[in-house]
Amino acid sequence: MKKKVILTVMLAGLYVLNGCTNLSENVLDEASASGLSDRQAADGIIAPVYARLPDIFLHTNYFALQEISTDEAILPYRGGTDWGDNGIYLAMHQHTHTSTDPNLRNTWNLILQGVSRSITAINTLPTLNDPVSKTYLAEARGMRAYYSLLTLDLFGLVFVKDDLGENSTILRGEQAVEYIKNELLAVEPNLETAVGPGRLTKGAVWGLLARLYLNAAVYRDRYAAQFTFKPEDMDKVVEYTDKIINSGQYQLSRDYFSIFNSDNNTNKELIFAVDQRADLNGHNRMAYFSLSGDQFPLPAYPNANGTDGPGITPDYYRTWVNAYAPNDPSVDPRFYKQNLSIYTNPADSCVAEANFNINRGILRGQQYGLIRRNGVFLKCADGKYKVAKLFHDTRNRPTQAVDFTEQIDFTVAGSNYNTGYRVEKYEFSKKSVSGRNFGEADIIILRLADVYMMRAEAKLRKSGDAASALADVNLVRAARTATTPPPALTSMSLDLLYRERGFEFYWEMLRRTDMVRFGKYEDKWTEKTNSDRMKRIFPIPQTAIDGASNLPGYLKQNDSY
Structure with missing residues (x-):
């Protein structure tokens, strides 16, 4: 989806530059000055709404928070010379991170910039007459809800704002869950069903609703000794996963690793992803991050290697x-x-x-x-x-x-x-000159295997329906027929499902959220002994706290930080 961005978005002051919550922007609409059509203007307005996703999903941002904080990934101080970074990756893994962690700050800033750009689009698109504006408006509002889901999951709060000239209202807990749910429900009727995995669709919203309901027990009572998964929430998970499965629009990939190939933009298992084709963004570093510095994957490029990361x-x-x-x-x-x-x-x-x-x-x-x-x-x-x-x-x-x-x-x-x-x-x-550029594989946010796994989990949590859960999990396992698929499982429980999610989704930035929901995040693993429940969410970056200091009591730091 190539688009010429026709808006110059000015992010105002510390509130946005430092990642805080005054999301006001000065929008300079160039449509009238350049003679662009309303359709061209609409294309330019929606483009910035998605433009921050590749940066959010950079290997040192969202990946670090969701994987290096867990039992899946560890990044030591390599050889005493590489990846030291003032100990931030050691601290992230050991749950001793602080509010000055630059990866936390960067992730916060980028997500809130996505919120800000969504609000800009929400306020600007209704002024255009092209029919596509209705769809784009739904996408912008839905993306604001998605970015809000990220801030709720990572930092425990949501910022609500419609008028560009107002300060945001901060929601937590049940209010935050209800806000995101209502926003996704409101936009679903006006979204398209098939515009590619790089844009928000009906299927993507159904999947995000299922994910929201599945984690709602965590979001309502973040530090609970044991989460209470409401039967009605689990029914909603089943309802929305059924919608995706019954749509017939998506299918499980026969070849597991093709899901992560450079041409995965056309893979029918993907429901929602970060569009990374080389002629668009194409700069993810997921493939290079873990490889050795002496592994050279491309004969054409002798400077393209790994980095001895996690x-x-x-x-x-x-x-x-x-x-x-x-x-x-x-x-x-x-x-x-x-x-x-x-x-x-x-x-x-x-x-x-x-x-x-x-x-x-x-x-x-x-x-x-x-x-x-x-x-x-x-x-x-x-x-x-x-x-x-x-x-x-x-x-x-x-x-x-x-x-x-x-x-x-x-x-x-x-x-x-x-x-x-x-x-x-x-x-x-194959186009990466250095390993640090032209990563064309779309970064997956939601795929069909997760839909089946969410449905299985909801049935287990509501009624202990192990037979239905087992059928869903085995269906995913049996689908990988390009090679001999793994043997079918003969029983199913929450512990087995947690293990299976670890096999299916490793390195896909779901692990921290899964560990919290399954009650595993306080466990011990390599180099990590911290069992503090307060670490289930991250600290609000200190720059954001400082930026809001002129509004006493407005932005409160999360407990234990």
């Missing part, structure tokens, strides 16, 4: 081992996809460029790949690319193998460049 914790890895023992976890096609053979002799260590693709999923042990010397890749006599065991040459440790170990922690040994199994779930873009 690995998975042994605790999370062991959930796979325990589920499939005595078999290796790779019997589950979601765990690993072998694209690159392990080369053991010179006769089969030469690979044509067109045939070179790195492995996907959870990467363990010795890694093989392209060998770079003096900035170029080695080639065989026949012109093909040399593939061999990888060593940490870029780290000036040429004798240390890129041999990923299960153990990873914050000790000196556990923070080495080879520690921790790595995740290559999203495809490394």
Whole structure:
């Protein structure tokens, strides 16, 4: 959806620049000055509403909050030189983060800018006469509700504002849940059914409503010793997931990893996603974040490599081992996809460029790949690319193998460049010159497998309907027929469903929300012992508190921060 942005949006003062809540903007409408049609003006007004999503979903923003704070991802101070960042990733993992954490501040700012731009669109679109304005108005209002769902989930509050000249009203708990619910219900009739995963549709709103109702018990009573999941909420989860499933508009992908390929914009499992095609935004770094700095996925670009970022914790890895023992976890096609053979002799260590693709999923042990010397890749006599065991040459440790170990922690040994199994779930873009650009894979916000899993959970929580829940979970497992699907489960419980969500959605920025809802967020795992319930939500950034200081009592810091 290419759009020429025709609005210049001026974010006013500390309230927005520092991420606080006075969302007033000065809108300079250039439509009349440039002679643009109402349709062109409408296109330009709706574009900024979505434009902050790629930045929100940057690997160091929403991903860090939702994954590194959990048992799935850990990011140590690599080699004592990389990813130190004043200890913010250590603190995030250990739940000792503070209100000055820059990743928290950036995520807050970007989400509230999305709210602000939505409000601008809500106030401007009604002045245009093109019929598309009605749909765009619904999308803008729905996106404001989605951004509000993010602030509620992450920070425990929602900002409500319609008039650009007014201060926002702050809602928490039941009031916040009701506000988001009513906003989504209000826009659903005016949304389209099929405009692609990069825009808000009826299906996306149904899914967001299901997600809201599923987590409503958490949002109403954030620090409860045990959450009360109301039967009527679970009925609503079933109602809205049924709508999506019965629409016939979406289908589960046969190939699990194709869901995360660079061309996933057309994958029918996606319901709502961040449009990342290269001619639009295309700069996500999900594929490069976990790879070694000595893994080079693209023969065409010798400067495109990984960064030795987060690995998975042994605790999370062991959930796979325990589920499939005595078999290796790779019997589950979601765990690993072998694209690159392990080369053991010179006769089969030469690979044509067109045939070179790195492995996907959870990467363990010795890694093989392209060998770079003096900035170029080695080639065989026949012109093909040399593939061999990888060593940490870029780290000036040429004798240390890129041999990923299960153990990873914050000790000196556990923070080495080879520690921790790595995740290559999203495809490394074939166009990425550096690994840090042109990430075309759409970042998934909601997909059909989650719909089935939410329905299964709602049935379990309401009535203990294990048979229906088991059927939904096994349907998702059996759908991955491009390879041998994982064996069917024979029983179902909340603990098994939680484990299954961990298998299906790892690295998809759902883990923290899941852990809180399932009562697991206060558990112990690698390098994390903090059991404070108050850490279920993050602190409001200090810059926001400071920015609101001229309104006494307006913005209160969350408890324990």
